[in-house]
Amino acid sequence: MIYREAGQFKISYGADNAFLPVLQDKFLLLIILTLFWIVFPVFASDFAFQAILLPFLIYSLAAIGLNILTGYAGQLSLGTGGFMGVGAYACYKIITLFPEINIVIAILISGIFSSVVGVLFGLPSLKIKGFYLAISTLAAQFFLVWFFEKVAWLYNYNTSGAIEVPTLYISGITVTGPSAESLVKYYVVLSVISLLTILVINIVRGKMGRQWQAIRDNDIAAEIIGIRLMFSKITAFAVSSYVVGIAGALLVFFWKGAAEANLFEIRLSFEILFMVIIGGLGSILGAYLGALFIVVLPVLINVVPHFLGLSIASATVEHVNLIIIGSLIIAILVIEPHGLSRLWLITREKLRLWPFPY
Amino acid sequence: MKYLTKNILFMSFIFMFTNTVLADLNVLNLSYRTGPFAATGIPLMDGMLDYATLLNERDGGLGGEHFNMIECETGYSTAKGIECYSKLKSDNILTVHPWSTGINLQLIPKAGVDRIPILSISYGLSAAAVGETFPWVFPFPLTYWDGASIMLKYIGGYDLSGLKGKKIVLLHLDHPYGKEPIPLFKELSGKYGYKFISIPVGLKEMQNQSAQWLQIRREKPDYVLMWGWGAMNAGAINEAVKTRFNMERFIGIWWSGHDDDLMVAGKKSKGYKALSWNIPGNYPVIDDIKKHVINKGLSKVKNNDSIYRNFYTRGVLMTMLQAEAIRTAQKHFNTSKVNADQVRWGLENLNITQARLDELGMKGMTNPIKTSCSDHSGHHSALVLQWDGEKFSPITDFISPMKNIVRPMLEKAADKYAKSNAPWPGRDNIPCN
Numbered sequence: 001m002i003y004r005e006a007g008q009f010k011i012s013y014g015a016d017n018a019f020l021p022v023l024q025d026k027f028l029l030l031i032i033l034t035l036f037w038i039v040f041p042v043f044a045s046d047f048a049f050q051a052i053l054l055p056f057l058i059y060s061l062a063a064i065g066l067n068i069l070t071g072y073a074g075q076l077s078l079g080t081g082g083f084m085g086v087g088a089y090a091c092y093k094i095i096t097l098f099p100e101i102n103i104v105i106a107i108l109i110s111g112i113f114s115s116v117v118g119v120l121f122g123l124p125s126l127k128i129k130g131f132y133l134a135i136s137t138l139a140a141q142f143f144l145v146w147f148f149e150k151v152a153w154l155y156n157y158n159t160s161g162a163i164e165v166p167t168l169y170i171s172g173i174t175v176t177g178p179s180a181e182s183l184v185k186y187y188v189v190l191s192v193i194s195l196l197t198i199l200v201i202n203i204v205r206g207k208m209g210r211q212w213q214a215i216r217d218n219d220i221a222a223e224i225i226g227i228r229l230m231f232s233k234i235t236a237f238a239v240s241s242y243v244v245g246i247a248g249a250l251l252v253f254f255w256k257g258a259a260e261a262n263l264f265e266i267r268l269s270f271e272i273l274f275m276v277i278i279g280g281l282g283s284i285l286g287a288y289l290g291a292l293f294i295v296v297l298p299v300l301i302n303v304v305p306h307f308l309g310l311s312i313a314s315a316t317v318e319h320v321n322l323i324i325i326g327s328l329i330i331a332i333l334v335i336e337p338h339g340l341s342r343l344w345l346i347t348r349e350k351l352r353l354w355p356f357p358y
Numbered sequence: 359m360k361y362l363t364k365n366i367l368f369m370s371f372i373f374m375f376t377n378t379v380l381a382d383l384n385v386l387n388l389s390y391r392t393g394p395f396a397a398t399g400i401p402l403m404d405g406m407l408d409y410a411t412l413l414n415e416r417d418g419g420l421g422g423e424h425f426n427m428i429e430c431e432t433g434y435s436t437a438k439g440i441e442c443y444s445k446l447k448s449d450n451i452l453t454v455h456p457w458s459t460g461i462n463l464q465l466i467p468k469a470g471v472d473r474i475p476i477l478s479i480s481y482g483l484s485a486a487a488v489g490e491t492f493p494w495v496f497p498f499p500l501t502y503w504d505g506a507s508i509m510l511k512y513i514g515g516y517d518l519s520g521l522k523g524k525k526i527v528l529l530h531l532d533h534p535y536g537k538e539p540i541p542l543f544k545e546l547s548g549k550y551g552y553k554f555i556s557i558p559v560g561l562k563e564m565q566n567q568s569a570q571w572l573q574i575r576r577e578k579p580d581y582v583l584m585w586g587w588g589a590m591n592a593g594a595i596n597e598a599v600k601t602r603f604n605m606e607r608f609i610g611i612w613w614s615g616h617d618d619d620l621m622v623a624g625k626k627s628k629g630y631k632a633l634s635w636n637i638p639g640n641y642p643v644i645d646d647i648k649k650h651v652i653n654k655g656l657s658k659v660k661n662n663d664s665i666y667r668n669f670y671t672r673g674v675l676m677t678m679l680q681a682e683a684i685r686t687a688q689k690h691f692n693t694s695k696v697n698a699d700q701v702r703w704g705l706e707n708l709n710i711t712q713a714r715l716d717e718l719g720m721k722g723m724t725n726p727i728k729t730s731c732s733d734h735s736g737h738h739s740a741l742v743l744q745w746d747g748e749k750f751s752p753i754t755d756f757i758s759p760m761k762n763i764v765r766p767m768l769e770k771a772a773d774k775y776a777k778s779n780a781p782w783p784g785r786d787n788i789p790c791n
Contacts, residue, residue, distance in 0.1 A: 046444060046448075047445050047448075050440065050441070050444040051440075051441045051444055051445065055437075096778075149532065149558075156778065158778070161534050161537045162460075162463055162534055164463070164778060164779055166778070166779060166780065167779070167780070167781060177467065177779075178467035178468045178471045179471050256436070256437075256440070256464065257464055257467065257468075258463050258464050258467075260436075260460060260463075260533070262532075262533065262561055263436070265561075265562075299441065302441075303445075314389075314429050314430050314431040314442075315389075315391040315392055315429075315431045317431070318392055318431040318433065319392065
């Protein structure tokens with residue numbers, strides 16, 4: 001019905017291999033981009049930016065990073081929180097050591113540090129896989145958080161033990177710090193994330209992405225047909241940690257404003273992992289849907305009593321929120337173990353064949 | 359299409375909540391009644407809420423206006439705290455109680471921009487006592503550095519000569535809150551000749567501190583000072599009892615003096631000491647709360663015995679300080695509908711005399727409290743409470759902090775904060791009167 005592809009034909013291989021060959025998909029993407037670039041910034045309140053849009057974008061970037069490693073390359077990793085921390089602390093040190101540097105450049109550079117650390121802790125993947133690799137990345141997680149606490153140089157010997165984001169400018173406009181406008185922060189974050197998403201989509205649709213998927217599906221067969229396992233696994237860790245590190249830097253600089261070491265503890269790693277699993281392993285859309293579910297839904301549930309005019313105690317709302325989210329997670333995983341992105345794909349297939357059954 | 363309508367609904371959900379401009383006097387309390395710190399949070403939040411309810415029920419509000427203490431659940435999580443603050447700050451909030459050092463650190467830079475004073479009563483960033491640098495943050499009646507100096511005075515005598523050669527361990531929560539007093543202890547260790555050892559307890563190890571207490575047993579310190587909160591207090595006390603540590607040498611800061619934590623170990627924890635700036639017990643104001651609030655079913659208190667205990671009475675005092683600041687502002691600006699800027703003035707010119715405390719039914723509960731433009735803490739005194747197996751009772755008089763040592767250190771720390779957060783607005787043309 002909606003997805004009637006009658007009349008859409010391609011006359012070149014290039015067009016045929018496009019990212020979104022169907023016109024309706026392109027239209028949908030255009031609508032989503034318009035929403036995020038034009039509609040939301042115009043209508044959103046400060047609360048919507050601070051509690052919904054900024055965390056959604058930042059967490060979805062982290063979920064994309066983890067999805068590369070766990071979804072596409074099949075290397076289970078529980079060290080995401082630690083790698084985000086590396087990105088955040090690296091960015092803080094770069095900014096404090098070189099105050100004149102552009103913050104966006106600093107963020108892109110801090111991803112490199114996180115990438116190096118990620119590769120280091122990913123080396124065990126050459127010998128072990130599955131749950132055993134999860135344990136070694138867990139070690140990375142705990143070590144990194146301990147490291148952030150102990151090495152006082154990282155937080156410039158602050159008495160509070162926390163890193164505080166200074167006020168920074170890009171061509172005269174305040175972009176970070178308490179006096180920065182939420183709108184400015186939103187656009188900077190959105191630009192960085194759009195850029196990285198485009199980059200990641202191209203990587204996973206290319207040779208490297210296919211090598212990772214081959215390793216995920218059957219690494220012995222992959223080695224037999226000539227894929228260099230070591231190289232692929234290391235690049236998976238490198239790219240994934242780069243993206244995750246940038247997400248960590250954005251988390252601290254453009255959303256939180258200050259961070260202590262225990263912000264990057266195991267809880268954050270699990271949160272990102274849940275986003276990836278619920279959203280769907282091996283899918284970029286899945287990262288976004290998972291972040292929407294885990295980050296945005298609880299906030300919306302908290303707002304419902306206020307919206308409906310009911311006065312329920314805040315603690316009760318919090319408890320009920322946890323119950324609702326928990327049961328929804330169970331329900332979704334029972335209905336569709338492959339996550340929300342698979343639910344969307346099935347819906348799409350049904351729409352393509354409507355009114356015929358799928 | 360479906361996706362589009364879904365998106366529009368989703369959008370409208372976010373953006374269409376009415377910002378009700380409440381005409382009452384609203385104060386935001388970023389409370390926690392859930393999570394690992396709920397055990398210590400609940401009695402304080404109860405005390406705060408009940409005194410606010412008392413003012414409304416018995417006195418008809420503050421200056422005739424309904425006094426609304428809005429609680430927003432954070433579970434001690436910094437992210438939730440910021441969410442609560444962003445959601446509610448436009449509801450005509452007069453002050454905010456962050457209740458967590460993590461949330462406090464995030465809100466301090468925002469206070470000057472949003473123009474909402476932060477009331478971090480006897481907690482938070484110690485350097486915020488310097489009013490010239492932090493005009494919007496109020497840590498009275500005394501800061502953690504004052505408390506640390508009081509502990510040293512208690513141990514070493516008023517001239518601190520008794521400290522020479524002693525070994526002092528600071529068992530603290532591995533969190534900005536716990537790390538707060540370390541600079542003071544370190545600096546004074548060289549000056550007064552004691553050895554200072556800092557032992558952190560991670561947030562995950564609060565209930566299993568066997569490693570830390572093993573280290574304490576090996577070190578054999580003369581005194582163990584504790585900066586604990588939530589489950590860490592009970593964990594530390596139980597572990598101390600288990601390793602047969604001499605409880606007489608175990609002194610906690612005022613947040614480590616929770617009766618419930620000690621009742622678990624009961625008689626065995628007899629001798630444990632804690633600092634406090636309030637004296638628990640029965641007072642006319644508690645009787646009033648019982649009459650007007652608890653007996654009318656307007657309180658969340660489950661255990662009626664807790665209202666005479668340390669934390670509940672402290673919560674009552676905290677709301678009293680808040681209310682007095684609002685009253686001071688109402689009197690000075692000659693209006694009962696004060697705004698956040700005026701309440702900031704009230705907080706900066708607080709003068710609660712002994713006569714006023716007696717009037718409020720709080721005679722003997724705490725000392726008179728005074729703030730000024732440059733001194734947001736007042737460096738007031740605290741005393742030492744001791745657990746006798748059943749309750750806390752004072753064993754000393756009020757001890758004053760070493761103001762001449764603490765104040766210069768606070769000013770240095772405030773300077774450092776302003777430099778690392780440049781450009782720091784400072785007082786930003788707010789007059790000092």
